[in-house]
Amino acid sequence: MAKDKTSYTCGLDAAVDVVGGKWKPFIIWELHVHGTLRFGELRRRVPGVSEKMLVQQLRELATDGVVHREVYREVPPRVEYSLTGLGRALNAALLPLGEWGDSYMEQIVSRERTTPV
Known part of the structure; x- marks a missing residue:
């Protein structure tokens, strides 16, 4: 169920709602690159994502104004996706998070392996 977008408690709450989900950051990155x-x-370019999940994630990103969906009335129909200005700004905000992950990935993975279940 979608979150009521008027009930955010802070900017981080809003940002996580828009970018939340396993595939959205990868979609944003691929469109950026x-x-x-x-x-x-x-x-x-997003290995492992199912067609259904990609459609859903793209729909949500378009609804949130992060991705632009352009439909060309051709036979067969052609649909193209690109980042909006909001999407480019969001990607720029995600870059430091990716750098943090790169810096601490080994530490995170080693903790996962040694933490008892």
Whole structure:
């Protein structure tokens, strides 16, 4: 169920709501790196994501104004996705988080291996 967007308690709450989910950061990154992509190209660049999940995540990102969806009335139909200005700003905000992950990835993984279940 979608969160009531009027009930955010702080900016971090709003940001996590928009970028939350396993695949959204990867989608945003791929669109940042490669620019405009068609659905099939995007699916190939985000390994492991199902078609259904990619559609859902793209729909949510478009609803939140992060991704632009352009439909070309052709046969067969062509749909392209790109980042909006809001999406580019969000990607810039995610870069330090990725750098943090790069810096501490080994430590995180080693803790996971040694923590008893």
